[in-house]
Amino acid sequence: MASDKRSRGSAARAGLLRAAAQELAATGHLEVAAVAHRAGVSVGLPYRYFGTRSGLLIAVAEDFHQRLCQASALRTYDAPTWAARERSRVRDWIAFLYAEPLAPLMLAGPVGDGEVAAAHTRLLSRLVDLGAANIAHGQATGELEPDRDPELTAAGVLGGIHAMATVALARTPTPPADLVTDQVWAFTRRAVGLRDRKD
Structure with a gap:
């Protein structure tokens, strides 16, 4: 059970990273709401994994x-x-x-x-x-x-x-x-x- 949860968490994090990279490449800047929209998740999820916009950029x-x-x-x-x-x-x-x-x-x-x-x-x-x-x-x-x-x-x-x-x-x-x-x-x-x- 814990392993499945970790796998889902890793997949979610990887999906957010992909969405952030796509957003940055497409627009030249990064807004958390736009990344969440691109990834098809709630606006709060990127903050859960990366803390801040700066954390996501890093x-x-x-x-x-x-x-x-x-x-x-x-x-x-x-x-x-x-x-x-x-x-x-x-x-x-x-x-x-x-x-x-x-x-x-x-x-x-x-x-x-x-x-x-x-x-x-x-x-x-x-x-x-x-x-x-x-x-x-x-x-x-x-x-x-x-x-x-x-x-x-x-x-x-x-x-x-x-x-x-x-x-x-x-x-x-x-x-x-x-x-x-x-x-x-x-x-x-x-x-x-x-x-x-x-x-």
Whole structure:
């Protein structure tokens, strides 16, 4: 019985997250009543699961970043070189952003109050930490120049990738994802000091 209740609660929460993401992607802003209407539930239900409008916005951002990490940042690639693995990661990162309706809004930064902004900073910091560890590993294996600070470089690369994707997604027509991947990779390999110029 308790298990069924938890399952229903998880399904309801997931449905509200989907509705909130759809509302945000469609309108550029998020109102709790509109999310409830889109999800076909009472106006009070989003508050039950997320507490406040800010809580709902944070949950949407966290879900977006979790899916981004699953699609690219946390993936394990089998290629033998740092360059080959990271080029695949860039490809998957751009593919995710191209397929994700929320990407333009998430890349533009927080759309809420200070609590939302703080959560956005925390999520970006996690990506920077992952990137810094990855760059440090490449330096340790001798594939990357050792003169770059891994954390600063990871922050710069992350900002560069997201800025390039933002510009690409705003263009009409949108440039092909593989073209953007090539441009992002060309930027990334130079930023991190890749020694092997063949990949």
